[in-house]
Amino acid sequence: MENVRPGGELSTRPLHFIFICDYSGSMGVDGKIEALNTAIREAIPHMQKAADDNPNAQVLVRALKFSNGAQWHISSPTPVDNFLWADLHADAQTDMGKALSMLADQMKIPPMPERGLPPVLVLISDGQPTDDFNKGLNELLATNWGKKAVRVAIAIGKDADRDILQKFINNPEIKPLEAHNPEALVKMIRWVSTEVLKAASQPPSQPDDKSNKNANVVIPSAPTNSSFQPGDTW
Amino acid sequence: MATWQPIGYSQRGNSHKRKSLPNQDAIEWYPWLRSDVLVMAVADGHGSTKCYRSQKGSLFAVTSAISVFSEMLINLTKSDDINLSIIKHLIENDLPNHFIRYWQDQVDYFEKQNPMLPAEKAYLKSQLSNTQIESLEKNHYIAYGSTLIAAFIFPRFVTFIQIGDGDIVCVMEDGSIFIPFESDERFIAGETDSLSYKDADKYFKIKFFPLNNINNLPALVMLSTDGYSNSFTSIKDFQKVSTDIYQIFRKGDFDQSVKEIEENIENWLLEASSKGSGDDVTLGLVCRQEAFSKRPVIILSETKTAE
Numbered sequence: 094m095e096n097v098r099p100g101g102e103l104s105t106r107p108l109h110f111i112f113i114c115d116y117s118g119s120m121g122v123d124g125k126i127e128a129l130n131t132a133i134r135e136a137i138p139h140m141q142k143a144a145d146d147n148p149n150a151q152v153l154v155r156a157l158k159f160s161n162g163a164q165w166h167i168s169s170p171t172p173v174d175n176f177l178w179a180d181l182h183a184d185a186q187t188d189m190g191k192a193l194s195m196l197a198d199q200m201k202i203p204p205m206p207e208r209g210l211p212p213v214l215v216l217i218s219d220g221q222p223t224d225d226f227n228k229g230l231n232e233l234l235a236t237n238w239g240k241k242a243v244r245v246a247i248a249i250g251k252d253a254d255r256d257i258l259q260k261f262i263n264n265p266e267i268k269p270l271e272a273h274n275p276e277a278l279v280k281m282i283r284w285v286s287t288e289v290l291k292a293a294s295q296p297p298s299q300p301d302d303k304s305n306k307n308a309n310v311v312i313p314s315a316p317t318n319s320s321f322q323p324g325d326t327w
Numbered sequence: 328m329a330t331w332q333p334i335g336y337s338q339r340g341n342s343h344k345r346k347s348l349p350n351q352d353a354i355e356w357y358p359w360l361r362s363d364v365l366v367m368a369v370a371d372g373h374g375s376t377k378c379y380r381s382q383k384g385s386l387f388a389v390t391s392a393i394s395v396f397s398e399m400l401i402n403l404t405k406s407d408d409i410n411l412s413i414i415k416h417l418i419e420n421d422l423p424n425h426f427i428r429y430w431q432d433q434v435d436y437f438e439k440q441n442p443m444l445p446a447e448k449a450y451l452k453s454q455l456s457n458t459q460i461e462s463l464e465k466n467h468y469i470a471y472g473s474t475l476i477a478a479f480i481f482p483r484f485v486t487f488i489q490i491g492d493g494d495i496v497c498v499m500e501d502g503s504i505f506i507p508f509e510s511d512e513r514f515i516a517g518e519t520d521s522l523s524y525k526d527a528d529k530y531f532k533i534k535f536f537p538l539n540n541i542n543n544l545p546a547l548v549m550l551s552t553d554g555y556s557n558s559f560t561s562i563k564d565f566q567k568v569s570t571d572i573y574q575i576f577r578k579g580d581f582d583q584s585v586k587e588i589e590e591n592i593e594n595w596l597l598e599a600s601s602k603g604s605g606d607d608v609t610l611g612l613v614c615r616q617e618a619f620s621k622r623p624v625i626i627l628s629e630t631k632t633a634e
Binding site: 207210300 | 351371374375456472474491510519553556559563568572575
């Protein structure tokens with residue numbers, strides 16, 4: 094008996110992974126931007142391996158940058174196996190709100206699909222926003238995908254605004270990650286690019302946990318955060 | 328009189344195979360053979376660390392549907408004069424709580440026979456946050472959390488019920504698609520409603536269809552867990568499953584078509600899971616024999632959704 098599978102085209106589920114990077118003037122001090130470029134570039138092979146562990150998730154990577162305004166640094170959702178990092182170079186302001194507004198536009202349906210895995214949004218900053226952060230954040234959280242996204246943040250150096258980063262995360266059980274030197278930044282970027290990616294790519298169904306609005310993906314324990322120590326660069 | 332043929336299968340997902348986890352879906356129907364009355368139920372256990380017994384929860388969900396159906400059948404056969412308005416009222420207002428009680432009773436009995444071991448408690452403490460542990464202590468049904476989709480088919484009415492994600496697609500005799508429940512925009516990124524909610528009755532969706540004319544009956548009812556629909560590129564690609572199966576019946580002898588589907592359904596679902604979502608995939612079909620006894624030329628019309 095002929096066995097033709099009923100139904101249309103099958104496909105794995107897309108998982109959008111987006112770096113949101115601060116390239117303000119202060120990132121040009123003490124080698125921060127160079128360390129960020131290195132950390133992301135070094136994380137890519139590990140991301141690819143993490144993605145290989147779940148072939149049913151199609152990991153698509155891109156990056157948004159913000160300084161004077163915000164722009165897409167890598168605008169096309171790129172299959173992780175083809176993802177290459179282009180260096181960022183420090184500029185001036187810290188228009189984080191604008192970046193979140195642009196992200197909100199991308200979290201709408203379309204261009205996001207109706208069905209897919211929760212996006213992973215990684216905000217990396219060393220300072221304070223110089224524009225209307227709350228407006229951008231509200232726009233992002235007003236979209237279904239923005240609300241359901243796994244949002245993590247990395248604070249580079251002691252001047253990063255942790256309260257703002259915590260607002261972005263919008264989950265009291267997840268704190269901003271801390272990087273006070275290049276090695277810590279590499280560790281944190283690798284963790285979000287692998288462990289958080291894995292958690293988002295194989296999420297079980299989650300009933301709406303009304304006590305925790307961001308509970309649809311269980312994030313594994315983060316590497317231990319350490320506060321600024323004498324000898325730290327940032 | 329309508330005669331209904333049930334067919335179904337549940338396939339463990341590739342992601343669960345890789346992690347050596349069991350299938351969290353469940354499917355059950357009654358009676359097992361072709362009949363003029365039938366219930367089919369499909370459920371999807373949540374499968375998270377917090378819902379560590381949801382494999383049982385989904386099983387209890389489908390068996391509870393059978394129990395509720397059997398009770399309804401007994402009550403209906405006792406009565407000579409069936410008032411559909413009263414039945415509709417009872418189903419829409421009382422069925423959810425009635426069902427939940429069946430499900431909770433099964434959970435409580437199982438929990439009593441199988442209390443949590445110290446090693447299990449220690450493992451949960453190591454994996455869950457304090458908030459999550461507190462919520463489990465306040466509501467032990469969370470551990471068994473599951474969705475449920477069911478079709479209750481009687482000679483004079485059909486009822487669909489749903490809590491949580493998953494899909495019901497009907498194909499009418501003319502080949503058009505009818506969707507009893509609109510998709511819920513909250514159910515993205517794995518979020519769903521659950522039988523384990525303290526106010527779960529408020530999250531049930533129920534549709535009651537009185538049947539005055541056999542021609543108003545669907546030719547095919549398809550129930551599936553979200554692992555199946557999530558395996559397709561689009562909603563239309565998924566809904567095409569129902570019309571393709573409809574065409575299988577249209578082209579051949581009914582019994583032969585049933586045999587063909589029964590022989591191939593496992594492979595279809597295996598392919599869907601491995602090339603698609605990776606999740607557990609469950610498909611239930613209820614096929615009306617009389618709908619396929621005629622062979623006109625079929626033109627598929629637009630998909631209609633219930634208002």
